[in-house]
Amino acid sequence: MEYYNMSTRRVSYDVLDICLKDILSTIKPSSDDERKRMHAISELETCIRSIVILKGAAVKPFGSFVSNLYTRWGDLDISIELPDSSQTPLSRKGKQHVLRNIMRALQRTGVAHSLQFIPLARVPLLICKSTYDGISCDISVNNRAGRVKSKILHWISDIDTRFRDMVLLTKEWAKAQDINDPKSGTLNSYSLCLLVIFHFQTCEPPILPPLKKIYEGNAVDDIRGFEYITERHIADICAANIRRYKSQYPIQRNRSSLSELLMSFFDKFSQIGTLSLEYAISTYTGGWQRINRNPVLLGQLPSIMIEDPFERPENAARSVGFLGKISDAFRDAYHKLSSRSMLSNRNALLALLTRPSISTQLNARAPERSTPKQINHQHYRHTGTANRFKNSEQIHERFRSALRLEQQGPSSSTAGYREERRKSRVNNYRGQGYEIGYCGVAFADDL
Template identity: 50%
Template structure:
């Protein structure tokens, strides 16, 4: 069986396990209604509404996914402006009401966060909930991710698979210095923008401007303006018959995804990821990131060490860095997760068990890997495994008769070979460290298409990295088409 066939089977198994069923939707709607009843009982929140956002609204959540809630205060018909202090007070009132009502556990008030949050779990379903106040920006971002999924259905599958893979490698926890789920979704968007041919356009083609800046005035008018702009430009992109179509499978796209970011630690100090422009950005030359957020993206240097902050720009709230939680200590761990996975998926000794271990967290892998037992009809079932998972684990009906090698890049697509020292060994990275090798097989050097390559750092004559004096922005792999008409509703 070919490597891609094995990967395809495992990925379908994972998606069968984590994809929500009707009951999962009903449970979350019931929790939302429970919270609405509690909010209605709080005098200071009279008239407020309870609105979900996050992966639940984007339809990018899994069966065990958290539920994000925003309590929206009334301000007539206009978008309310609530200070951080007031949000803390109101969330404190809600916390008291939740304790009095009962039915909730693990209540935690994170009041010093940039956005104050109340965390809790429902007693009946044990679904984790994060409650914030007047978080309209997050609600709109969630809807936008849902709209983007209209362009290509592979986006949703990739996001779900990348989230499970990140959990398996313990790099999906912003509190621990790794990625949050939103930044992982943006990495998938960026990958779909920079693969060849591109699947998604730069997001400035879909929405020119900074979305959060347009959340002003009459609430319904602002929301409709944003929705209509996205709808018109997404329809225009989908109906463009002249654009090349990417027909790669999800397994192929996933292998390219881990390959693309397998050298993250080597370029994170100089390059940022801009889904808005659909290209890599030179941090020091990007005027949107300077000077206000320079400290968020910039290299932090000293004579003894070299610290890096990874930059993944929020395309809807520029120039916010959605990966600001990633610290130097965890950047190497994140890079190794990409590189280890790419090494595994391109090895000759690949099997479904090793793929499953790398792509799924233990709780998901355990469901999939239960022993197959013949039933009385000669079929198969798995003890305590949902029926849809049982079907996914049946023997593959049409296995490929001959192993299919990974596609080889054409000579002109090959990147330059890795730099080697005079004794023939690979040189160390700029910080003097060498990559660890946990596998018995050597890590292959990730091969990128020229359009996928991040721009190389400029170097001075003495070999040190040099910064641009022109202030111009580097050209990335995907540019919006010149002269393309972008529809934007006129505001009064």
């Protein structure tokens, strides 16, 4: 198929550039948002310890929080890891029993409220909201597949910083267009991440490699199979392949701006309704695959096939039932952004790309902006440290210490080095996961 080449189209995206920066500054989590999630994890861990049958269980965050692909309002995905779970897989009924006990403990202690138990989901799930911080939590049991998936997503985000920004912008746009709700027959967040990866693979020149060059094989099958492969081994393979890819970047790198990438993203998938009749989207190979040439894909006949690169031939978009609505949203976004009058209208751009609550907030802030320097300052500004609960710093440091890599840099007393070490610990936390959990994206919304 013919792929979109951004070099063939040059348009002034000045207003759109500013809008995207403003949107990101609003939806990206602050240090306080991270602390709230840390505190919610700590409270849940304390609650789990009170359950006798779960003695020795570990609480491991995963999903977009650990992959660093979450927004300020993102849910917190938690996997309760039982002792010896890799040797003795737990049945569906066993997982349901564990979740029922957790639900009773949360009710008894008052740690969480608005509890919803979903035993018949593809992955049995307990949904709740932390009482103190108001963080929505999706709790599952022994979700090793999800942890592996998101470990690799985290590494992909390290290849090019534009990937994370594109995922956040795409998720906000999809929510604004009401096409990011698998329970309503539209796309889940994992599928949206895969669409962004596919777009980055098929740009000219490409930004990301086919995912088989990061891990060749089925990662999920490998951690479940008889010839058991540890998560650490998968991590080592992926890390080596990513280092190799980054060292071999083409001389002519893709330097497209976020505005250009977003425009070409909408263009590429504006005909997704028609293309999905003949093609599957494969991030594993980094290209479109004809369905009629693949007997496995041909037997599924879904509305749209977005192959799960880590669990082939599973369809990450199996819940989609309203492809027309999704296709219309892509086509509408592309046509609107093709209009020069639209590209110069800040209010119209915000209405297209964000939910009303976000666009209202950004429009109220608009008069404060006068110079590019001021814009950049606000884009990178954090909301600061909150003092909403006791010992937040101790909780924060406790989890960071638990997740720190053994490798340490040379000792130094300079403030600059301490700041680099702080940033390194954050990245190590997300990269290694809780207790070296390869925390992942078996997204809880993928029911």
